[in-house]
Amino acid sequence: MSAKQRAQAIAPILREQFPGTAVELCELDFASPFQLLCATVLSAQCTDVRVNATTPALFAAYPDAPAMAGADRSHLESLIFATGFYRAKANHLLELSARLLSTYGGEVPKRREDLVTLAGVGRKTANVVRSVAFSLPGLPVDTHVLRLSKRLDLVRSDDPVKVEHRLNALFGEQEGGALSLRLILHGRRTCTARVMACENCVLLDWCPTGKKRQALAT
């Protein structure tokens, strides 16, 4: 059983569990690419629920790049305080908005090379924005995607960039965003970092780690 074969078996099962496109599967609330970009920057080491509790007041005050670029730093910090890393994140939002104005006409760029030049935006965030806001290829590799890909033995590497390329090759570039979100959702509900709930996992038949574990238990 090759990784490619496992990937082809896994894809439709995950699609059935978590139907929809990347936009529909994304749990962050946003009304524009700019707002998704900001919400994703805020989501670093923070739950989506908390980000969604934070962003309504934030976007009411600073809905777009021009408004955010002119935000009062202390006010901005107080608005995003609960998301953690609030000083660094406030700096990121300020700098990123200023750069959008100075270099990209106030719009969020679509190319990954441009996105990653923005403060607080790394490869993972760039891929979220591309796939969710623009329906472009982009496969965000976060801790969940990395963990599940390894447990499913789709990849061996720990390098997120290599993992991204590998998953794109296995599942197809256009599936990237939705695939990532589905792995994340499955990783949060069933295959968590500490507890693998293999007994009610829909992927068990295709999971080398789960089957090995099952064999040991019997």
Added chain:
DNA sequence: ATCCCGAGGG
């Protein structure tokens, strides 16, 4: 204690 859809700096 450990985790939450990380990124930047040394």
Added chain:
DNA sequence: CCCTCTGGAT
């Protein structure tokens, strides 16, 4: 490559 940034939930 490792450290730091940070609060809240479990």
